[in-house]
Amino acid sequence: MALSESFFAARFAVTERDLESYLGEALSAGGDYADLYFEYLSTSSISMDEGIVKSATEGVTLGVGVRVLSGERTGYAYSDDLSPERIRKAARVAAAIAKGPATIVKTGFDEARRHDLYPMLRAPNEMGLAERVDLVKRADRAARAYDPRVFQVQATYADNLRHVLVATSEGRLTFDRQPMARMGVNVLARQGDGAPQQGHSGGGGRVTLDFFWNEKTPEYFAREAARQAIVQLGAVEAPAGEMTVVLGPGWPGILLHEAVGHGLEADFNRKGVSAFAGRVGQQVASPLCTVIDDGTIGSRRGSLNMDDEGVATQRNVLIENGILRGYLQDKLSSKLMRAEPTGSGRRESYQQIPMPRMTNTYMLAGESDPEEIIRSVPKGIYCTTFGGGQVDITSGNFVFSASESYLIENGRLTRPVRGATLIGNGPEALKYVSMVGNDLKLDEGVGVCSKEGQHVPVGVGIPTLKIDRMTVGGTAA
Amino acid sequence: MTDLEQIAAGAVKRALAGGATDAECTIADGAEFDVSIRMREIETIKEAGSRGAGIRVLAGKRAGSSYTSDFSEEGIAKMVAAALELARITNEDPHAGLPEECGELSADLKLYDDAVAALTTDWKIARALEAEASALNADPRVINSKGASFQSHLGTRVFANSRGFAGSYRTSSCGLAVQPVASQNGSTERDYWYTSSRTAAGLESAEAVGRKAAERAIRRLNPRKIATQKAPIVFEPRTARALLGELFDAVSGSSIYRHASFLTGKLGEKIASERLTVIDDATLPGLFGSSPFDDEGVAARRTVVIERGVLKNYLLNTYTARKLSLKTTGNASRGLSGNAGVGPGNFYIEAGARTPEQIIAGLPSGLYVTELIGSTANTVTGDYSSGAAGLWIENGELAYPVSEITIGGNLKQMLLDLEQAASDLEFRGSIAAPTILIREMTISGH
Numbered sequence: 016m017a018l019s020e021s022f023f024a025a026r027f028a029v030t031e032r033d034l035e036s037y038l039g040e041a042l043s044a045g046g047d048y049a050d051l052y053f054e055y056l057s058t059s060s061i062s063m064d065e066g067i068v069k070s071a072t073e074g075v076t077l078g079v080g081v082r083v084l085s086g087e088r089t090g091y092a093y094s095d096d097l098s099p100e101r102i103r104k105a106a107r108v109a110a111a112i113a114k115g116p117a118t119i120v121k122t123g124f125d126e127a128r129r130h131d132l133y134p135m136l137r138a139p140n141e142m143g144l145a146e147r148v149d150l151v152k153r154a155d156r157a158a159r160a161y162d163p164r165v166f167q168v169q170a171t172y173a174d175n176l177r178h179v180l181v182a183t184s185e186g187r188l189t190f191d192r193q194p195m196a197r198m199g200v201n202v203l204a205r206q207g208d209g210a211p212q213q214g215h216s217g218g219g220g221r222v223t224l225d226f227f228w229n230e231k232t233p234e235y236f237a238r239e240a241a242r243q244a245i246v247q248l249g250a251v252e253a254p255a256g257e258m259t260v261v262l263g264p265g266w267p268g269i270l271l272h273e274a275v276g277h278g279l280e281a282d283f284n285r286k287g288v289s290a291f292a293g294r295v296g297q298q299v300a301s302p303l304c305t306v307i308d309d310g311t312i313g314s315r316r317g318s319l320n321m322d323d324e325g326v327a328t329q330r331n332v333l334i335e336n337g338i339l340r341g342y343l344q345d346k347l348s349s350k351l352m353r354a355e356p357t358g359s360g361r362r363e364s365y366q367q368i369p370m371p372r373m374t375n376t377y378m379l380a381g382e383s384d385p386e387e388i389i390r391s392v393p394k395g396i397y398c399t400t401f402g403g404g405q406v407d408i409t410s411g412n413f414v415f416s417a418s419e420s421y422l423i424e425n426g427r428l429t430r431p432v433r434g435a436t437l438i439g440n441g442p443e444a445l446k447y448v449s450m451v452g453n454d455l456k457l458d459e460g461v462g463v464c465s466k467e468g469q470h471v472p473v474g475v476g477i478p479t480l481k482i483d484r485m486t487v488g489g490t491a492a
Numbered sequence: 493m494t495d496l497e498q499i500a501a502g503a504v505k506r507a508l509a510g511g512a513t514d515a516e517c518t519i520a521d522g523a524e525f526d527v528s529i530r531m532r533e534i535e536t537i538k539e540a541g542s543r544g545a546g547i548r549v550l551a552g553k554r555a556g557s558s559y560t561s562d563f564s565e566e567g568i569a570k571m572v573a574a575a576l577e578l579a580r581i582t583n584e585d586p587h588a589g590l591p592e593e594c595g596e597l598s599a600d601l602k603l604y605d606d607a608v609a610a611l612t613t614d615w616k617i618a619r620a621l622e623a624e625a626s627a628l629n630a631d632p633r634v635i636n637s638k639g640a641s642f643q644s645h646l647g648t649r650v651f652a653n654s655r656g657f658a659g660s661y662r663t664s665s666c667g668l669a670v671q672p673v674a675s676q677n678g679s680t681e682r683d684y685w686y687t688s689s690r691t692a693a694g695l696e697s698a699e700a701v702g703r704k705a706a707e708r709a710i711r712r713l714n715p716r717k718i719a720t721q722k723a724p725i726v727f728e729p730r731t732a733r734a735l736l737g738e739l740f741d742a743v744s745g746s747s748i749y750r751h752a753s754f755l756t757g758k759l760g761e762k763i764a765s766e767r768l769t770v771i772d773d774a775t776l777p778g779l780f781g782s783s784p785f786d787d788e789g790v791a792a793r794r795t796v797v798i799e800r801g802v803l804k805n806y807l808l809n810t811y812t813a814r815k816l817s818l819k820t821t822g823n824a825s826r827g828l829s830g831n832a833g834v835g836p837g838n839f840y841i842e843a844g845a846r847t848p849e850q851i852i853a854g855l856p857s858g859l860y861v862t863e864l865i866g867s868t869a870n871t872v873t874g875d876y877s878s879g880a881a882g883l884w885i886e887n888g889e890l891a892y893p894v895s896e897i898t899i900g901g902n903l904k905q906m907l908l909d910l911e912q913a914a915s916d917l918e919f920r921g922s923i924a925a926p927t928i929l930i931r932e933m934t935i936s937g938h
Binding site for chain 2: 060061064065067068069070071072073074075076077078087088089090091092093094095105108111112144145148166167169203205210211212213253255256257273286287288290366368402403404405406407408409410412413414415416418433434435436438439440486487488489490491
């Protein structure tokens with residue numbers, strides 16, 4: 016696609032000469048590199064509560080971010096107006112980071128390579144409202160129909176469509192049209208006059224509405240949320256202390272995101288503040304573990320045709336048979352570390368500076384039968400659903416919170432237990448992985464990763480995993 | 493009326509002309525500056541401004557919302573048309589509607605300081621450099637840094653509705669933070685300290701911020717992992733505040749009317765220790781949680797939430813108040829558009845008489861929590877669990893650092909078990925707490 020056929024040319028009459036002139040302005044005081052990130056984001060969301068569609072919101076934000084790199088320094092400015100005067104002004108502000116004679120900008124642009132992972136004629140955001148409202152209504156009905164103990168249901172649907180254009184002073188030009196859609200269902204259930212319990216489920220991705228009609232339906236998410244709430248009605252206190260932990264497949268892969276993913280982002284390692292700094296080639300996990308970050312998986316929530324610096328995403332091996340292989344790079348870190356970019360430069364919006372981030376982080380399947388894994392545990396805990404997590408990059412300590420777990424006693428799942436936090440140390444925790452299931456599953460598509468205040472969509476996945484030793488933060492001491 | 497108030501009032505008028513029975517418009521306009529430095533060198537400088545407008549329309553009892561960053565007449569017209577269109581697909585909600593009574597505080601809340609706008613880029617860079625240098629120079633064990641930053645923000649918030657309310661206020665804020673990394677005998681730990689204020693003069697000195705951050709990182713070196721046990725827990729103000737944030741959700745009207753809070757139906761009951769008084773006050777001058785009116789144009793006020801252990805009030809906006817047959821407490825909160833949620837003013841635990849040192853001195857053993865990570869509080873059940881790091885208390889003194897542990901309990905019991913609130917209350921954000929002591933929680937370790 017040539018610039019002239021792009022969204023920004025059609026809508027805002029942006030030309031190659033404009034882009035060259037903005038980049039020229041950005042490098043007018045010197046600097047090694049400059050880029051422009053144009054973004055046009057339309058969003059919509061619908062929510063239903065107490066059986067009433069209470070809210071529906073749509074909106075548009077647009078803007079352009081101008082970045083100048085000069086050695087290790089970054090100058091950044093943005094404009095929420097695409098008029099040439101405002102963009103030039105932002106470019107001059109960003110240019111102030113460098114102090115020297117102007118750097119000559121290459122004229123003309125080559126279109127850089129990117130994938131085509133989520134081609135679609137009409138994104139959910141471009142569909143009729145009635146079709147999208149119907150999704151939350153269906154979820155509400157299905158959750159209430161699941162069990163008479165369900166007494167509150169909140170169903171939400173949200174989508175967005177992001178058009179981006181990245182132009183660099185190296186003469187590279189890339190465009191993308193990035194759709195996203197997601198549903199969520201929250202359920203409260205109670206038995207008689209007893210205390211309520213909650214369940215939550217949701218999912219989506221860079222998908223068309225067909226995904227919610229034919230693959231993961233509103234009924235699917237609603238039943239799952241209701242099922243979790245009902246299970247919690249019978250839950251006992253979670254155990255406390257070190258024990259064997261078995262993680263179910265899919266979303267529990269958040270373990271990888273917190274335990275190793277963040278610690279392998281290149282910026283932390285370049286600065287020597289990550290617990291993984293300088294450990295490439297070392298054993299950081301059991302030989303059963305191979306961990307991948309892959310931004311190229313079909314229509315997954317964490318996937319991208321190109322990262323937010325215009326670099327094509329790729330499949331990056333982070334840990335191979337327990338050995339640390341490499342870091343997730345953005346342009347700045349890869350330049351300073353003399354490494355290749357890995358397509359991991361991401362940002363929340365045009366108002367933010369890109370940095371190394373994860374896409375879809377998962378562990379390759381092993382050979383164990385999941386049932387055999389549970390049978391092998393005399394006493395422990397089996398966690399299937401998680402809330403969030405967090406990591407202290409420097410010490411490597413990470414936590415993630417299980418919202419649905421079961422006690423394992425003599426190789427059998429016995430009772431459901433209440434929510435508990437699991438804590439471990441990144442470079443150590445995966446060394447205790449003793450069995451890896453043959454059932455790799457990716458999550459349903461709800462992940463949001465937060466770093467230095469910037470939120471981006473991500474995915475995770477794991478097969479069933481047995482960890483011989485991990486601290487479980489329940490209350491039953 | 494200011495220009496922005498006129499744009500907001502114009503959007504409201506346009507909505508009424510388009511068939512809305514009521515409408516409300518919010519505008520936010522802001523300029524940010526952010527410099528980060530690391531290892532005595534500038535790393536990034538970011539400077540820019542942006543604005544946005546949002547509208548919520550009511551067509552009878554049906555609501556629709558939209559927002560835009562395009563302030564041209566065409567942009568505003570499109571925004572209003574989108575909201576009107578959306579009000580066709582939502583359902584009638586018998587409790588939807590604007591507040592019965594709008595208004596604003598007339599007193600100067602001192603939310604804006606010209607001196608923040610006048611700070612020069614060079615001065616801000618110098619403060620960040622000074623704070624980091626102070627941390628790096630504080631001790632030879634401080635060997636690295638995640639950097640220091642100086643941020644400032646100037647904003648204007650505008651609100652107008654179809655009941656004739658139009659108001660706006662300006663805010664300023666600035667802050668300095670530093671994150672040193674200390675290392676000794678193969679143990680590497682980081683911590684941070686910061687200062688923030690609505691005024692330039694309200695900032696602590698860069699030197700003091702750096703020194704405090706370094707002390708905090710150093711005292712975490714060579715932590716031990718302790719045995720699983722039940723023990724008294726002391727939360728320093730930084731962690732006590734995080735805990736109080738969890739309580740906010742439990743007293744918020746949106747959790748209460750849905751029966752999604754363990755405090756549903758407890759108004760007037762004793763739910764906490766007599767040592768606990770919790771206030772929400774948006775009228776305190778110069779603080780981050782203050783404003784002359786809330787996000788639906790209701791005048792700011794002070795609300796006693798818990799008084800010596802008794803639950804006195806929930807925090808409400810107009811909608812949740814109607815659902816509960818109560819009156820709004822002026823706690824409406826929203827971004828630019830959508831139905832208002834419930835947010836804090838200055839939500840704080842009232843200070844007690846004893847100093848933190850006195851409280852620690854009274855404990856034969858216990859945990860002093862300086863950091864919480866990955867906390868989960870289930871507002872429905874009160875179940876609470878969090879990763880933690882801090883210092884172990886032995887014979888009334890802080891003895892050695894501990895990490896890679898969790899603390900767990902239930903908020904219902906933790907409220908009853910609050911034995912002390914110390915005298916060291918300070919407002920560093922809209923949620924504030926002094927050091928607190930909880931009689932017993934479960935620590936998970938070995």
